[in-house]
Amino acid sequence: MPLLANDTDGGLTRKRLETYVALQEKVTVVAATDAATTQSADALAAAGEVVYTMTPTAARALTTPTGTQLGTAFTDEAIGTSFRFSVVNLAAATHAITLTAGASGVTLSGVATIPATTSASFVGVFTAANTVVIYRK
Numbered sequence: 001m002p003l004l005a006n007d008t009d010g011g012l013t014r015k016r017l018e019t020y021v022a023l024q025e026k027v028t029v030v031a032a033t034d035a036a037t038t039q040s041a042d043a044l045a046a047a048g049e050v051v052y053t054m055t056p057t058a059a060r061a062l063t064t065p066t067g068t069q070l071g072t073a074f075t076d077e078a079i080g081t082s083f084r085f086s087v088v089n090l091a092a093a094t095h096a097i098t099l100t101a102g103a104s105g106v107t108l109s110g111v112a113t114i115p116a117t118t119s120a121s122f123v124g125v126f127t128a129a130n131t132v133v134i135y136r137k
Contacts, residue, residue: 027051032062038102039085041065041073044124050085056095056116062087064124064134067105071130081126091116099134110136 028047030040032054039062044050052062065073074081089097099112099122106124114120121137 029053034060036061036063038063039065041069044070044083044085045073045075048084051088052085053088053090054097055090056097057091058095060095060097061100062097063100064102064106064108064132066102067128067130067132069102070106070124070132071126074126079126079128083124084121085124086119086121087114088119089114089116093117101134105130105132107131107133108136109133112136 026047027049028043029051030043030053032052034055034057037052037054037060039050039052044065054060054062064070074083087097087099089095093116095116097114099108099114099120101108111120122134123137124132124134126132
């Protein structure tokens, strides 16, 4: 979330700072089903960080929203705006989760596979209003 404000023509206000800090401190945990799952753009926009947990019984895909869906959910997006999320694979052995890019407007950079019993952190960065590059940290 950038420090731009729709209600003050981009002016930085105390209210805007309070909203920004509250969002950055918020962590949302999403228990994904044991099936191919698509992330919610609204969930990613509503928290400073989203943690997806899954216990797959076979190899699974976690698909990002499209660039357009992300651009709509992040109402104050600007080039360079970022969001964070993590994926925790709770499988005891062998079953990986693979992050896959939404149909359009999203590019993945780095290893997108999260092996069993591990986790991975990602940061998405807007490169245009409806275009996002997601980097593995």
